[in-house]
Each structure stands twice: as structure tokens, then as C-alpha cells.
Amino acid sequence: MSTVNSVAVSRRERLRAQTAQEIKSIALALMAGGGPDAISLRAIAREMGMTAGAIYSYYATRDDLITTLIEDVYTSLVDAAEAARDAVPDGDPGGRILAWAQAVREWALANPEGFRLIYGDPVPGYQPPEGGPAQEAEHRACAGLTGLVAAAWPRAGSLQPDGRGYAWSDFDPGLAAQTQQEFPGLPPAAVALALRVWGRMHGLVALEIYGHLRTLAHDPAALYRDELTDLIRSLGLTA
Amino acid sequence: MSTVNSVAVSRRERLRAQTAQEIKSIALALMAGGGPDAISLRAIAREMGMTAGAIYSYYATRDDLITTLIEDVYTSLVDAAEAARDAVPDGDPGGRILAWAQAVREWALANPEGFRLIYGDPVPGYQPPEGGPAQEAEHRACAGLTGLVAAAWPRAGSLQPDGRGYAWSDFDPGLAAQTQQEFPGLPPAAVALALRVWGRMHGLVALEIYGHLRTLAHDPAALYRDELTDLIRSLGLTA
DNA sequence: TTCAATTCCTGAACGCCGTGTAGAAGATGT
């Protein structure tokens, strides 16, 4: 046993973690190169000079590996969105929304396969585990959006169609509790709005990534920009 | 040769068309039961009491079959949307938009695998042909949305963020020509708005179908309704 | 240093898959 960083970690464990990491990065490279379908245990093993069966020492099944990949990729997306948001001062809630949304789109364009992995059918026969594959990252994304909406709520609240139609019980208990704790006084309708904002940011990007916009519109960025301008204005803010 | 419906059609051709149709419907049934991945030539052949190779007499390759399925499914979606729209009188453009959007969501909920087939990664190694697999249906969908927006344009036009930023050359030539012919005087910004409306209708439905909304919100229909109310209001209309 | 235990990996197998090819079986039109 060697103790590095005051954590007992054997050489075996180090090598094991390293191999597990190598499997993941090769899988991501394969995905980036040939689409999610290119992620096959045999291809990964071939790339590593191993046999396919050897991977089963690190991931119980192929779906477990995919789930881990989704977690990693989703986390990187949320990291990018949060970083972009935090580069805009608190005093500009509209700008923070814009920054978040643009970061999501740019990340998606830079990692289209990652976007498919998170928001589409990831891989041939993949069945996500209960509760979704990357619950934590998704909660972070939701929390981020709720925060953006919370900052706009003083003006946005009165503009909503039917703010009285929601109760906290309409939402995931964890999300509801976290929101109530982090933004006391914020009504449940704000969470509904946050989810709607999510959908609004998602729609055009999903269409674009899956190629439904490419032939029809030559400048999807302009469409997205206008959509966000409209969104921000509908929240009573300015960009 | 027998002439039915004043069209010369041999018994061979009839049987052939019938078998091709049976292949399609079995493929759709397999998809509905086990997801798009369940569409395998061998499974279809098994279901039909045939060998996989026999299907190659009807579809040159598996991707050809998938492409045909996408066309069928997409057409059924657009049919549903158009029918719902036409059930609302012309004088109620907001209601027509609402009807279209609700029809899309309900169709998607009733045919989630079909939605995945159209808007997601359809099937393991599927590569869509150039121009998209179901160009005609997609054009019909776009035309429908443009028509909905055109009806709202008298009021919606002045509410758009940056209507001067688009030219006809920014869009697919076919779509542009068709729009200019069908709605003379309509500016290209209206097409941009139609595509944005498409994205807005798509976002929440895509999130819901792919399971990202299910755990977070217990009533996605309410979210969608509010989103559409907001959309229709943003066009200067009422539902 | 020696030795048993643990861990990691190979190699082969099983049953799926899409895709070709060769040839049999059958319907068709003359």
C-alpha cells in the first residue's frame, strides 16, 4: 500500500482506474469519429490491444459503460453552460440566459455525438437505468435553468400564462426541495417556466443537430439568436 | 394482365406490392414493440416465415427499408397535424396553431418509436440518404407551419426581433419558391419565424419522448399547453 | 525467497445481426 494524497491506494487500484479511464476515452474517441454506433466493446479492445472480454473486468456490461460515458459527457455540457453563464455579471439576467443557451448550442455543435448520446437514442440496444443515466448532471442543468428563471422572476412572473396552475407536488421532489431551499419564495410556476425554457433552448438545437434544419435554413445561428431574443423579451428582460 | 382501376397491374405486381407492404407493417410492429433496434431483417423474415435474404428482393438494403418506413411514419404525422389544423376554422389562426401543436404531441405520445425514427437516431447503423429521408413529408410540415405563421403574420410580423435580417437566399430554394408562390408578399422573416415555431413545438415534445421530462414534471401536458399559449400570444394572437 | 491468493487477460464458443451469392422452386406469358 502506498498512501498518496493521504488516501490509501494500491498500485493495482491505480492501474485499474487508469485502464477504466482509457476505456472511456477510447470509447469517446470512437464515438466522435464514427457516431455512437462505433462504440463497440470489440473496437475498444482492439484499440487497446486487448480482447473484448477483458472489458468486463471494468464494466459489468456495455450499457454500464455507456451510462458512465453519458454521465461524463453530460457533466461536460453542464460545466460549459455554467461557465458561460458565470462569465456574465449577475446584474444582467438576460445576458446570463443568452450565454447559457449559446454555450449549450456551441457545445452541441462541437460535440454532436455527445448531444445524441445525452438527448437521443444513445446507442443501438442501450436501455437507460432507472431514473435516467445522468441524474446528477440533469439536476444540475435544471438547477441552473431554475436559477436563471429565478433571477428573471420578478418581472417574468406576471407575464406567465397561468401561474396559479402549478403546485410543488407537480415536480420531482428533489428538484422541488432544492428549489425551495435555494430560492425561498419562488413559486412552483417558476420551475414550470424553467422547464419550458429548457424545452425552448432544446428544440432548435435538436433539430439542427439531427440535420432537420441544415437544408432548410442556411444560418441556424440566426434563428437561434432570434429565438433567444424573443425568449428573453418574453421574460420581461433585455439582452 | 388484369386491368383494375384502369391501371395495368399484373398479379405478380400485386403480390409483390402486398409483400412489400407486409414487410413494412411487420417492421413497424416490431419497432412499436421493441424500439427501433428491433427492426432487423432476420426478425421480419422470421415473423413472415421467410429467410432474411428474401427481403432483398423488395428492398435493396436495410437502410432502404428504414427510409421507406420513415417516409410512411412522417407522412402519418403530417397527416395528423394537418387534419387537426383543418378542424379549426380559418378565422382562428391561434386555434389552428394550437391544434397543430397538440396533434404533434399526441401523435408523438401515441407513436414514440415513430418519433424517434423521424427525429432521432433511427436505428443502429442507419445512414440517411442525401437530402434527408423524408424530404417530401418534411416539406409538407414546413409548408404547414409557414401557412400557420402566414395567417398570423399581419399581427406577428411587427413583433419579431429582427425581421430585416433575412433574405430568401437564406432558405432552401424549394421552400422559398413554394412559400413565395403560395403566400405572395410574405417576407422571408416569416419563414424564419415558422422554423422557430417548429423548434418551439419540438423542444418540449422531444424532451418528453426521450424521458428527460418524465421524472421532473408530472404533467408535461400542462407545460406544453402553457408554452403554446405563450407562443400564440407572442404572435399577437389568442387561443 | 517462496508460495498461495488475487487479479487480469486470452481464446473459444454461443447466438444474434446485415449482407452477399448460388441455385432450387415456382409462377408467367407465349
Added chain:
DNA sequence: ACATCTTCTACACGGCGTTCAGGAATTGAA
């Protein structure tokens, strides 16, 4: 009745995820 054209079977090839018995290497202790 016969030649043609279609449709289907049978088999092969390589790829996939997964399992399993066994070999090889590393490990911690004797």
C-alpha cells in the same frame, strides 16, 4: 410445353455482446 423471370432457400462471411474455463502475472504474507 417450354423458356423466362421472380422469388425464395441455403450457406458463408465478418461483425456484434456476452459468457466461461483456464493461463499468466502481480500481490501480500510466510
